[in-house]
Amino acid sequence: MANSVVGRIKLGSQGLQVSAQGLGCMGMSAFYGPPKPEPDMIALIHHAINSGVTLLDTSDVYGPHTNEILVGKALKDGFRNKVELATKFGIAFIDGKSEIRGDPAYVRAACEGSLKRLGVDYIDLYYLHRVDTRVPIEVTIGELKKLVEEGKVKYIGLSEASASTIRRAHAVHPITAVQLEWSLWSRDAEADIVPTCRELGIGIVAYSPLGRGFFSYGPKMVETLGEGDFRKVEIFQFVSICPVHMPRFQGENLEHNKRLYDRVNAIATKKGCTPSQLALAWVHHQGNDVCPIPGTTKVENFNQNIQALSIKLTPEEMVELESIASADSVKGDRYSAAITTYRESDTPPLSSWKPTTSI
Structure with missing residues (x-):
């Protein structure tokens, strides 16, 4: 039976309804660290669903x-139609x-691959994880639009996309949700991306709302991280080929x-x-068009996270939190330069695209 704490919200203006809080599955x-x-x-995913958390977030790159x-x-045996x-x-x-990659052939191949691995006939919300800056965004969204028409995808989303890229994409096919990092120590999207989404009727999915665990455990968290965790001070080799680290968790920044x-x-x-409940409650108070997707691998942490929905913050408390979490209060970038973000997501004009372009 669904937990009464977890209500439902409309995500975007295209008809998708989701739980007010989702579950990020990446860390599993x-x-x-190790899988x-x-x-x-x-069992954790089933517990989440039975508790009313029905938006499950994954990606083909997780693992990969x-x-x-x-x-x-986890979706077998009757769970698919509950999420x-x-x-x-x-x-x-x-x-x-x-x-x-965002070229049409890859878009289609990636979708087919995900459908097979997930064992489903359709994907409710299919995001472009990172924008291919060699391909006009209209071309990528055009192929996603075909997948919607074919019934393989219900709604289209973007992740780490700039305001201008969001506008161009939305003009080809309505975008239902934009996924972005939003928390008490990641507020840069508030300047341009969040207002653009609201102007266009696009829902917002906030990933890493707990600062990748920072607001759960504080700086001592770094001391407990195992090998293969890219929050560690040591540089993490992303699938052995791409050096990645998170500057906020290092040295003087930390x-x-x-x-x-x-x-x-x-x-x-x-x-x-x-602290984690307070940080999560702050994200919930950004509006009923925002769905945070904290990740966890422990039932007790999941239970703690959904209780954040019951915490009410006064205007004075919101002002106090935002005064200590201003843009200049955090040291270190979200990612190292090896990972692209919305800042590197603008694409060439559609007029530049040649269908025979090989990537």
Whole structure:
């Protein structure tokens, strides 16, 4: 039976309804240390669904591929029709190297691959994970539009896309959701991307709303991270070919950012909740068009996360939180230069595209 704490919201203006909070599944299989035991993760996904959290977020790059397979197994035996299934494409591995691709042939092949791994006939929300800056966004969305017409995809989303790219994409086919990093220490999207989404009636899916665990455990978290976790100070080799690290978790940056955690923790103590619940509640209070998707691999953390929906913040508390989480209060970029974001997502004009272009 669904937990009454977890309500439902309209995501975007195209008809999709989802749980007010989703579940990020990435850490179950990739990037945050070794893959977790499959039976435990399937049980966690089932617990989430039975608790009313029905938006499940995965991607073909998580593993790669293994997270989609895991989620697919969890959806067997009657669970498929209880969820809104979101996955992503756009980061390919070719000859041992990663490559961002958005050409029509790849769009279609990626979708077919995800459908097979997930064991489903359609994907509820299909995101372009990263924008291929060699291909006009109109071309990529044009192929996604065909997949919608064929019934293989219900709704289209974008991840890490600039405001101008979102506008161009939306003109080809309505975009239902934009996925972006949004938390008390990642607020840059508020300037341009969030207002653009709201102007166009596009829902917002906030990933890493707990600062990749920072607001759950604070700086001591780094000391407990295992090998293969790309939040560690050491550089993490992304599928052995792409050096990636997260500057916010390193050295002087981490020491500086500890102050932000300490202040959030102090407010949470006064409020009678945990820092992670307070940080998550802050994201929920951004509007009923925002769905955060905190990830976890533990049932107890999941249960704690959904309780954030019950926390009410006063205008004064929101002002206090935002005053300590201003743009200049955090040190370090979200990613190293090896990972592209919305800042590198503008594409050539459609007039430049030649259908025979080989990528």
